[in-house]
Amino acid sequence: AAQAGGDEKEVVRKYFNTAGFDRWKRIYGETDDVNSVQLDIREGHAQTVEKVLQMVKKDGSSEGITVCDAGCGTGSLSIPLAMEGAVVYASDISSSMVEEAEKKTNELMGASCVGTTLVKPRFETKDLESLDGKYHTVACLDVLIHYPQDKAGRMIAHLASLAEKRLILSFAPKTLYYSVLKRIGELFPGPSKATRAYLHSEEDVEAALREAGWVVRRRDMTATKFYFSRLLEAVPAVSQ
Ligand code: SAM
Numbered sequence: 001a002a003q004a005g006g007d008e009k010e011v012v013r014k015y016f017n018t019a020g021f022d023r024w025k026r027i028y029g030e031t032d033d034v035n036s037v038q039l040d041i042r043e044g045h046a047q048t049v050e051k052v053l054q055m056v057k058k059d060g061s062s063e064g065i066t067v068c069d070a071g072c073g074t075g076s077l078s079i080p081l082a083m084e085g086a087v088v089y090a091s092d093i094s095s096s097m098v099e100e101a102e103k104k105t106n107e108l109m110g111a112s113c114v115g116t117t118l119v120k121p122r123f124e125t126k127d128l129e130s131l132d133g134k135y136h137t138v139a140c141l142d143v144l145i146h147y148p149q150d151k152a153g154r155m156i157a158h159l160a161s162l163a164e165k166r167l168i169l170s171f172a173p174k175t176l177y178y179s180v181l182k183r184i185g186e187l188f189p190g191p192s193k194a195t196r197a198y199l200h201s202e203e204d205v206e207a208a209l210r211e212a213g214w215v216v217r218r219r220d221m222t223a224t225k226f227y228f229s230r231l232l233e234a235v236p237a238v239s240q
Contacts, residue, residue: 016096024073025097028045028073029074040227043224043227049141055220055231056084056086058218061084063084064086067087067135068135069140070131071128071140073142075090078123079105079108082118082119083108085119088119089124091126095125098123101121102123128155128158131158137167140168144156145197145198146195149198152208153207153208157208165235167209168232168234170231172200172230173228174201175199175201182199202219209232213237213238216232218233
């Protein structure tokens with residue numbers, strides 16, 4: 001398995017259990033207590049999730065397929081996937097995020113969901129490095145921002161080893177434009193600076209995938225004012 005990020009990982013864990021939890025729970029939620037930057041990020045992230053759901057739909061029904069949502073946050077992807085019939089295993093390094101995801105699911109199941117196919121996702125507090133098992137699809141959205149490039153390559157190989165048919169990754173792309181913006185501090189405004197943020201070049205991510213025997217089949221990009229995320233869907237090279 002890939003090696004843990006050491007002290008930096010502890011900083012990330014602590015952040016997403018404290019101030020980061022409060023911030024991201026609101027960004028990923030539906031309440032009005034967000035500022036304009038957070039609202040922009042909410043909208044951008046919702047677009048990424050919608051694109052992933054569309055990617056999955058393109059290959060037919062989600063009914064019964066196993067999905068590992070690695071770094072699931074508050075369940076923004078896990079919950080809609082489960083509502084479409086996928087058997088979801090969702091984990092995150094932050095117990096607060098996982099509890100929030102579980103709470104949201106329970107509220108949904110207790111409310112309007114009678115009669116839907118929702119199979120409750122299995123939620124667990126676990127870091128990416130300790131994930132094991134095999135899943136039809138592995139998704140890891142907006143988590144690689146916490147990984148420097150050398151660790152990201154190992155993490156991508158690890159995630160690929162858990163996936164049988166499909167690996168969906170989203171990450172902040174390292175382009176000249178975004179690198180300059182990041183440097184002058186126009187991106188990641190405010191408290192999100194509490195953790196370091198790493199951009200990744202698409203070439204590097206693709207090279208890591210190739211090395212693991214995977215090829216990119218679909219790609220997309222979401223860019224709002226403060227949110228930007230490159231989305232790649234990879235499949236085993238042999239199936240091409
Ligand atoms: N994937 C979710 C989504 O798109 O809604 C959450 C994205 S959020 C920006 C990043 C998440 O990654 C946080 O919930 C954080 O706790 C989690 N995370 C960061 N490092 C992690 C690690 N090493 N293992 C597991 N989760 C991690």
